[in-house]
Amino acid sequence: MKELSEQSSTLARQEMRLAQLELQEKAKRAGVAVGVFAAAGIAAFFGVAALLVAAVAVLDTTLVTWFSAAIVGVVLLVIAGVAALAGKKQIEQATPPVPEQAIGSVKRDVETVKSSAKH
Numbered sequence: 001m002k003e004l005s006e007q008s009s010t011l012a013r014q015e016m017r018l019a020q021l022e023l024q025e026k027a028k029r030a031g032v033a034v035g036v037f038a039a040a041g042i043a044a045f046f047g048v049a050a051l052l053v054a055a056v057a058v059l060d061t062t063l064v065t066w067f068s069a070a071i072v073g074v075v076l077l078v079i080a081g082v083a084a085l086a087g088k089k090q091i092e093q094a095t096p097p098v099p100e101q102a103i104g105s106v107k108r109d110v111e112t113v114k115s116s117a118k119h
Helices: 002-059 063-094 100-118
Strands: none
Touching: 002 063, 002 100
Protein backbone atom coordinates (compact mmCIF):
# COMPACT_ATOMS: atom_id res chain seq x y z
CA MET A 1 0.00 0.00 0.00
CA LYS A 2 2.87 2.38 0.82
CA GLU A 3 4.38 1.81 -2.63
CA LEU A 4 1.01 2.37 -4.30
CA SER A 5 0.60 5.63 -2.40
CA GLU A 6 4.06 6.84 -3.44
CA GLN A 7 3.49 5.86 -7.05
CA SER A 8 0.10 7.57 -7.08
CA SER A 9 1.65 10.75 -5.71
CA THR A 10 4.42 10.68 -8.31
CA LEU A 11 1.92 9.98 -11.05
CA ALA A 12 -0.28 12.88 -9.95
CA ARG A 13 2.70 15.26 -10.02
CA GLN A 14 3.67 14.05 -13.50
CA GLU A 15 0.11 14.47 -14.75
CA MET A 16 -0.02 18.02 -13.35
CA ARG A 17 3.25 18.85 -15.12
CA LEU A 18 1.87 17.45 -18.40
CA ALA A 19 -1.28 19.55 -18.00
CA GLN A 20 0.81 22.66 -17.29
CA LEU A 21 2.99 22.13 -20.37
CA GLU A 22 -0.05 21.51 -22.55
CA LEU A 23 -1.78 24.68 -21.34
CA GLN A 24 1.41 26.70 -21.92
CA GLU A 25 1.57 25.47 -25.51
CA LYS A 26 -2.09 26.36 -26.13
CA ALA A 27 -1.60 29.81 -24.60
CA LYS A 28 1.40 30.38 -26.85
CA ARG A 29 -0.67 29.47 -29.93
CA ALA A 30 -3.46 31.79 -28.81
CA GLY A 31 -0.96 34.63 -28.45
CA VAL A 32 0.32 34.06 -31.98
CA ALA A 33 -3.26 34.00 -33.26
CA VAL A 34 -4.00 37.36 -31.63
CA GLY A 35 -0.94 38.86 -33.30
CA VAL A 36 -1.89 37.46 -36.71
CA PHE A 37 -5.45 38.78 -36.36
CA ALA A 38 -4.04 42.20 -35.43
CA ALA A 39 -1.90 42.14 -38.58
CA ALA A 40 -4.98 41.21 -40.61
CA GLY A 41 -6.90 44.12 -39.12
CA ILE A 42 -4.12 46.58 -39.85
CA ALA A 43 -3.72 45.32 -43.43
CA ALA A 44 -7.49 45.51 -43.96
CA PHE A 45 -7.55 49.06 -42.60
CA PHE A 46 -4.84 50.21 -44.99
CA GLY A 47 -6.45 48.26 -47.84
CA VAL A 48 -9.71 50.10 -47.34
CA ALA A 49 -7.84 53.41 -47.03
CA ALA A 50 -6.06 52.73 -50.32
CA LEU A 51 -9.34 51.82 -52.02
CA LEU A 52 -10.85 55.06 -50.75
CA VAL A 53 -7.91 56.96 -52.17
CA ALA A 54 -8.51 55.09 -55.44
CA ALA A 55 -12.15 56.14 -55.45
CA VAL A 56 -11.17 59.76 -54.92
CA ALA A 57 -8.58 59.49 -57.69
CA VAL A 58 -11.20 58.03 -60.07
CA LEU A 59 -13.28 61.09 -59.53
CA ASP A 60 -10.22 63.12 -60.42
CA THR A 61 -10.05 61.09 -63.70
CA THR A 62 -6.33 60.52 -63.43
CA LEU A 63 -6.16 56.94 -64.68
CA VAL A 64 -2.63 56.12 -63.51
CA THR A 65 -3.20 57.36 -59.96
CA TRP A 66 -6.47 55.55 -59.29
CA PHE A 67 -5.30 52.34 -60.93
CA SER A 68 -2.14 52.31 -58.84
CA ALA A 69 -4.08 52.95 -55.64
CA ALA A 70 -6.58 50.20 -56.54
CA ILE A 71 -3.78 47.70 -57.09
CA VAL A 72 -2.21 48.58 -53.73
CA GLY A 73 -5.60 48.29 -52.01
CA VAL A 74 -6.34 44.90 -53.53
CA VAL A 75 -2.89 43.59 -52.60
CA LEU A 76 -3.34 44.77 -48.99
CA LEU A 77 -6.78 43.16 -48.79
CA VAL A 78 -5.36 39.87 -50.09
CA ILE A 79 -2.65 40.06 -47.41
CA ALA A 80 -5.36 40.72 -44.80
CA GLY A 81 -7.33 37.69 -45.98
CA VAL A 82 -4.30 35.41 -45.83
CA ALA A 83 -3.41 36.70 -42.35
CA ALA A 84 -6.98 36.22 -41.15
CA LEU A 85 -7.00 32.61 -42.37
CA ALA A 86 -3.67 31.99 -40.65
CA GLY A 87 -5.05 33.48 -37.43
CA LYS A 88 -8.16 31.32 -37.67
CA LYS A 89 -5.98 28.23 -38.03
CA GLN A 90 -3.97 29.23 -34.96
CA ILE A 91 -7.15 29.77 -32.91
CA GLU A 92 -8.47 26.35 -33.92
CA GLN A 93 -5.22 24.74 -32.76
CA ALA A 94 -5.32 26.61 -29.45
CA THR A 95 -8.89 25.72 -28.51
CA PRO A 96 -10.30 24.35 -26.37
CA PRO A 97 -7.90 25.64 -23.70
CA VAL A 98 -7.94 22.43 -21.67
CA PRO A 99 -5.10 19.91 -21.27
CA GLU A 100 -6.69 17.16 -23.38
CA GLN A 101 -3.67 14.85 -23.34
CA ALA A 102 -3.29 15.11 -19.58
CA ILE A 103 -7.00 14.47 -18.99
CA GLY A 104 -6.87 11.39 -21.21
CA SER A 105 -3.78 10.16 -19.42
CA VAL A 106 -5.39 10.66 -15.99
CA LYS A 107 -8.47 8.73 -17.11
CA ARG A 108 -6.29 5.84 -18.29
CA ASP A 109 -4.38 5.92 -14.98
CA VAL A 110 -7.62 5.81 -12.97
CA GLU A 111 -8.85 2.84 -15.02
CA THR A 112 -5.53 1.05 -14.49
CA VAL A 113 -5.66 1.63 -10.73
CA LYS A 114 -9.30 0.46 -10.61
CA SER A 115 -8.53 -2.72 -12.52
CA SER A 116 -5.46 -3.39 -10.35
CA ALA A 117 -7.53 -2.94 -7.20
CA LYS A 118 -10.07 -5.53 -8.40
CA HIS A 119 -7.40 -8.20 -8.78
